[in-house]
Amino acid sequence: MAKITLDNLAHSYLPNPKGEDDFALKELNHDWEDGSAYALLGSSGCGKSTLLNIISGLLHPSQGRILFNDNDVTAAPTAERNIAQVFQFPVVYDTMTVRENLAFPLKNRGSDPAYVASRVQQIAQMIGMEAMLDRKARGLTADAKQKISLGRGMVREDVNAILFDEPLTVIDPHMKWELRTQLKSLHREFGHTMIYVTHDQTEALTFADKVVVMYDGRVVQMGTPQELFERPEHTFVGYFIGSPGMNLLDARVDGRTAHVEGCAIDLGAGYRPLSGRVQIGVRPEYVRLTADPAGMPVRVRRVEDVGRHKIVRADFFGTEINIIAGEGESLSPDMNRISFAPGSINVYADDWRVAPEGAQADPMGRAA
Numbered sequence: 437m438a439k440i441t442l443d444n445l446a447h448s449y450l451p452n453p454k455g456e457d458d459f460a461l462k463e464l465n466h467d468w469e470d471g472s473a474y475a476l477l478g479s480s481g482c483g484k485s486t487l488l489n490i491i492s493g494l495l496h497p498s499q500g501r502i503l504f505n506d507n508d509v510t511a512a513p514t515a516e517r518n519i520a521q522v523f524q525f526p527v528v529y530d531t532m533t534v535r536e537n538l539a540f541p542l543k544n545r546g547s548d549p550a551y552v553a554s555r556v557q558q559i560a561q562m563i564g565m566e567a568m569l570d571r572k573a574r575g576l577t578a579d580a581k582q583k584i585s586l587g588r589g590m591v592r593e594d595v596n597a598i599l600f601d602e603p604l605t606v607i608d609p610h611m612k613w614e615l616r617t618q619l620k621s622l623h624r625e626f627g628h629t630m631i632y633v634t635h636d637q638t639e640a641l642t643f644a645d646k647v648v649v650m651y652d653g654r655v656v657q658m659g660t661p662q663e664l665f666e667r668p669e670h671t672f673v674g675y676f677i678g679s680p681g682m683n684l685l686d687a688r689v690d691g692r693t694a695h696v697e698g699c700a701i702d703l704g705a706g707y708r709p710l711s712g713r714v715q716i717g718v719r720p721e722y723v724r725l726t727a728d729p730a731g732m733p734v735r736v737r738r739v740e741d742v743g744r745h746k747i748v749r750a751d752f753f754g755t756e757i758n759i760i761a762g763e764g765e766s767l768s769p770d771m772n773r774i775s776f777a778p779g780s781i782n783v784y785a786d787d788w789r790v791a792p793e794g795a796q797a798d799p800m801g802r803a804a
């Protein structure tokens with residue numbers, strides 16, 4: 437198992453990249469701690485697979501170095517890196533049985549036959565394929581083949597890391613939850629460094645200790661699910677995570693007051709003068725619909741009952757604002773004002789979060 441360090445890494449698929457736009461992966465410095473379970477989250481095309489393939493050695497980066505436990509492996513071929521990788525679509529040997537497919541990575545390394553047999557049995561149980569061990573892979577459903585691929589990724593106990601690239605795409609929904617739970621327990625048992633790529637926030641937040649969010653070829657934030665929720669470092673993290681995502685309103689910030697459409701909002705802390713596009717971000721969970729005349733005026737457009745809570749879609753001076761009202765909260769037609777919970781507002785300049793003045797920098801180098 438290994439700590440993985442990305443040092444000044446960048447990648448362009450073009451032979452002569454001109455500017456930053458030509459890079460699928462913008463310059464990146466990042467440590468993946470040994471034994472942690474990470475989710476790599478971002479929308480399609482943001483560079484997740486590119487990054488994974490560079491770590492496993494399938495792709496050679498145009499710039500920078502990859503270190504495993506401080507050893508430079510940038511030039512090392514995939515086999516030497518001792519990494520298991522599971523792809524979005526099944527990679528299985530059709531002419532082999534399920535058992536032979538699962539055993540392959542172990543046999544390949546010359547493992548003891550008795551160990552291979554018991555380990556294969558264990559993995560077959562995890563992926564729910566014990567009954568099919570002697571069937572040929574040919575003729576199995578895509579779903580079953582992908583489970584074999586997952587099993588093959590997990591079968592070796594001695595790998596440096598296991599990389600999963602959207603592995604549950606072709607798996608049917610009820611099995612997804614089951615397999616994700618298995619992956620988590622595998623992680624608890626063996627403590628492999630795991631990187632799990634997904635574009636699904638629920639998958640990311642339920643799988644990982646730490647979520648790494650990518651946007652447009654950049655890592656914009658790494659944090660616990662709670663950090664991503666409370667303090668999104670980039671507006672993308674704000675609206676990508678959460679359901680619905682963070683409300684963003686254009687604002688003018690003056691000291692500890694934000695001015696939005698003639699309303700003055702207390703930010704709870706002071707800010708230095710800001711330039712660029714300034715916005716405030718407030719999660720729907722922290723917006724309250726009220727009849728209190730001291731609130732800011734909104735026009736309620738629609739109320740959606742989603743079971744545990746209600747989502748109120750309202751219009752705030754021409755901008756849609758979403759409000760989450762808890763189960764116990766009763767809504768009435770005279771509620772046409774909103775207020776924001778104290779301490780719940782984040783301030784952004786050109787999409788990046790600005791820390792209030794006097795905030796302590798945390799050990800990650802970000803501001804609290």
Ligand code: ADP
Pocket residue numbers: 449460478479480481482483484485486487
């Ligand atoms: P993700 O996995 O997040 O969907 P990718 O890493 O596959 O994103 O792609 C990142 C960017 O690089 C995209 O703009 C994609 O079109 C481009 N890209 C990916 N693979 C190649 C390739 N082999 N050749 C050229 N461009 C590529």
Ligand code: MG
Pocket residue numbers: 484485486601
């Ligand atoms: Mg991909």
